[in-house]
Amino acid sequence: MLHSKGVSKAADIYQIGAVLYEFLVGFPPYYTENIKELYNSIRSAKLQVPKYISREGKDLLNQLLSKRPDKRITIDKLKTHDFFKGLDWEKLAKKEIKPPIHLKGDDDNMSDNDANEEYLFMKQQESKFKDRDYTAENQL
Numbered sequence: 001m002l003h004s005k006g007v008s009k010a011a012d013i014y015q016i017g018a019v020l021y022e023f024l025v026g027f028p029p030y031y032t033e034n035i036k037e038l039y040n041s042i043r044s045a046k047l048q049v050p051k052y053i054s055r056e057g058k059d060l061l062n063q064l065l066s067k068r069p070d071k072r073i074t075i076d077k078l079k080t081h082d083f084f085k086g087l088d089w090e091k092l093a094k095k096e097i098k099p100p101i102h103l104k105g106d107d108d109n110m111s112d113n114d115a116n117e118e119y120l121f122m123k124q125q126e127s128k129f130k131d132r133d134y135t136a137e138n139q140l
Helices: 009-025 035-044 055-064 075-079 089-093 117-129
Strands: none
Touching: 009 055, 009 075
């Protein structure tokens, strides 16, 4: 897509990887507010995965976010990847699986949120991801 060659299923796989990375790490892969740096990193930088991500998580992210579309994992292989070991995809599709945790939101009692690290972390990160007009400095 960055090379103006159109998109394919491999681009969808990459996007799944980008969303999974953000879920696991707390911000997008190659994150920067400078759009030129972002595009250059997507094209050529090595993916940085924090040490606290499991071996299976790191392996899956690397396969999803591979720079080479022809080397990206397929959906069928993704479903059998060790990262998802024990997940019943049919039950998931039928919404028969309860989420392992429930994050408290703004509408919930704030005192309950104090014990919820994920919620507090995301509240701290919010300012990084607010929509802003790009400045001349970081436009293409």
